[in-house]
Amino acid sequence: LNLRNKIAAGEVVERPASVVKELVENSIDAMASRIEIDILKAGKRLIRVSDNGIGMDRQDAIVAFERYATSKIKDEHDLFNIKTMGFRGEALSSIASVSKVRLITSQKSEIGTCMEIIGGNVKEIKDCSAIGTSIEIRDLFFNTPARRKFLKSDSTENYHIIDTVTCEAISHHHIGFVLTIDNNCVLNLSPSSSHIERILQIFGKDFASELIDIESGDEQIYIKLFLGKITNLRNNKNNQFLFINNRPVKDPSTTYAVYKAYEELIPKGKHPVFFIFITIDPVLVDFNVHPTKREVRFEDKNRVFNLVYRAAKEALKNGSL
Ligand code: ADP
Ligand code: MG
Numbered sequence: 452l453n454l455r456n457k458i459a460a461g462e463v464v465e466r467p468a469s470v471v472k473e474l475v476e477n478s479i480d481a482m483a484s485r486i487e488i489d490i491l492k493a494g495k496r497l498i499r500v501s502d503n504g505i506g507m508d509r510q511d512a513i514v515a516f517e518r519y520a521t522s523k524i525k526d527e528h529d530l531f532n533i534k535t536m537g538f539r540g541e542a543l544s545s546i547a548s549v550s551k552v553r554l555i556t557s558q559k560s561e562i563g564t565c566m567e568i569i570g571g572n573v574k575e576i577k578d579c580s581a582i583g584t585s586i587e588i589r590d591l592f593f594n595t596p597a598r599r600k601f602l603k604s605d606s607t608e609n610y611h612i613i614d615t616v617t618c619e620a621i622s623h624h625h626i627g628f629v630l631t632i633d634n635n636c637v638l639n640l641s642p643s644s645s646h647i648e649r650i651l652q653i654f655g656k657d658f659a660s661e662l663i664d665i666e667s668g669d670e671q672i673y674i675k676l677f678l679g680k681i682t683n684l685r686n687n688k689n690n691q692f693l694f695i696n697n698r699p700v701k702d703p704s705t706t707y708a709v710y711k712a713y714e715e716l717i718p719k720g721k722h723p724v725f726f727i728f729i730t731i732d733p734v735l736v737d738f739n740v741h742p743t744k745r746e747v748r749f750e751d752k753n754r755v756f757n758l759v760y761r762a763a764k765e766a767l768k769n770g771s772l
Contacts, residue, residue: 453548453570453571453572455518456518456544456545456547456548456571457548457549457571457594457595459518459541459544459545459548459742460545460546460548460549460595461598462545462741462742462743463541463542463545463546463742463743464545464546464549464591465743466494466602466603466608466611467490467493467494467495467498467591467602467608467611467612468494468608468611468612468614468615469743470494470498470546470550470588470591471488471490471494471498471500471612471615471616472615472619472743473537473542473543473546474488474498474500474542474546474586474588475488475500475615475616475619476536476537476542476619477500477536477537477542477543477584477586478500478502478504478584479536479619479623479626480504480523480535480536480537481502481504481505481506481583481584482504482505483502483503483504483583483626484503484625484626484627484642485502485503485626485627485628485629485642486500486501486502486626486627486628486629487499487500487501487502487628487629487630487631488500488612488616488628488629488630488631489501489631490609490612490630490631490632490633491633492605492633493602493604493605493606493608493609493612494588494591494608494609494612495590495591495599495602495605495608496589496590497587497588497589498587498588498591499585499586499587499588500585500586501583501584501585501586502583502584502585503582503583504583504584505558505559505583506556506557506558506559506563506581506582506583506584507556507557507558507564507584508557508558508561508564509564509576511558512554512556512564512566512576513566513573513576515543515554516543516544516547516552516568516571516573517544518540518541518544518545519539519540519541519544520540520544521537521538521539521540523535523537523538523540524538524540530739531733531734532733532734533696533733533738534733536697536698536744538738538739539739539742539744541742544571546588547568547570547571548570548571549570549591549592549593549594549595549598550570550588550589550590550591550592550593551567551568551569551570551588551589551590551593552566552567552568552569552586552587552588552589553565553566553567553568553586553587553589554566554567554568554584554585554586554587555579555581555584555585555586556581556583556584556585557579557580557581557582557583562578562579562580563578563579563580563581564576564577564578564579564581565577565578565579565581570593570594609632612630612632613630613632613637613638616628616630616638617638617653618692618694618699619699620638620640620649620653621646621649621650621653621692621694621699621726622646622694622697622698622699622728623697624642624643624644624645624646624648624649625642625643625644626642627640627641627642628640638653640652640653646675646677646726646728647659647662647664647677650662650677650726654690661679661680661683661724662677662678662679662680662724662726663677663678663679663680663766663767663769663770664676664677664678664766665678665762665765665766665769666762667758667761667762667765668730668758670732671731671732671735672729672730672731672732672735672754672755672758673729673730673731674727674728674729674730674758674759674762675727675728675730676725676726676727676728676759676762676763676766677725677726678709678723678724678725678763678766678767678770679723679724679725680770681713681716681767681770681771683724684717684718684721684722684723684724685721685722685723685724686720686721686722687722688722690722690724690725691706691722691723691724691725692725692726692727693705693706693727693729694726694727694728694729695729695731695736695738695747696729696730696731696733696736697728698738698744699745700738700744700745700746700747701745701746702746702747704752704755704756705727705729705755705756705759707756708756708757708759708760708763709723709725709727709759709760709763710723711760711763712760712763712764712766712767713763713767716767725763727759729755729758729759731749731755734750735749735750735751736748736749736750737749737750
């Protein structure tokens with residue numbers, strides 16, 4: 452069983468940033484309004500994610516580390532109608548199989564649970580007091596040295612962690628986020644009331660004021676787009692964000708729709724700034740393509756492409772008025 456978890460871990464946990472993503476998304480699903488992330492040594496020494504969400508009772512906490520144990524999917528209907536960030540129930544078991552975990556959690560007005568797991572084996576369970584959930588991951592890949600060796604420099608791994616938290620923070624603007632790396636506060640975001648306010652918090656006022664915004668669609672597929680002006684092209688793709696049902700994803704076809712809207716206006720080597728938020732009926736999209744859920748399959752790819760293309764066109768027209 453442990454071997455299977457270790458194999459699964461290779462799919463879900465590529466690097467420290469993958470752990471951060473899974474833990475933060477669990478906190479989001481637990482309806483936290485504040486999530487704190489602490490990192491030491493690029494996540495190789497410590498990743499701690501603490502939230503003020505609904506927490507777990509003793510039984511939930513024990514089950515949470517079993518493979519495919521998810522509290523979020525009850526039947527096949529749920530699997531094709533996903534409303535939570537998690538649904539595969541393999542993140543915690545995968546992470547726990549390749550690290551040393553300490554979980555502290557409690558549900559309202561109940562005695563809390565503190566649990567220690569090393570390499571997937573439960574070492575200790577005891578009472579404690581807690582609010583919400585805090586999960587500490589130490590010595591990632593301590594028992595899979597080959598994977599540990601593949602980790603990049605601290606600055607590269609930190610970059611991926613910051614990118615991961617930034618993406619989650621943009622899409623979940625109503626949640627407060629604090630990211631601390633080696634005791635330096637890197638992000639400190641209070642809950643905000645809109646996407647543009649969150650973009651402003653992260654990127655600054657000048658950046659945010661350069662964006663053209665547009666909304667369109669119907670009750671099945673809805674798009675909110677913030678597009679950089681043609682006078683504001685970049686030399687890299689670092690300021691391109693796509694979220695589908697609040698999930699940060701990569702989808703080359705959707706991204707290409709934006710480039711196409713600029714047509715010949717984009718010189719070679721230049722890239723537009725954009726934030727695309729697509730809200731789509733969960734039955735029209737499949738996130739279950741890869742364990743990391745970073746890829747999507749649309750039931751009607753062209754419909755999404757055209758919606759994004761037309762929105763970007765319209766935004767550019769408005770922006771040049
Ligand atoms: P999934 O998110 O796909 O359900 P995970 O392995 O990520 O699977 O988590 C397993 C279960 O542990 C979740 O379904 C949830 O019930 C519980 N859980 C994990 N993290 C938290 C948290 N921060 N707060 C409350 N419950 C949590
Ligand atoms: Mg999860």
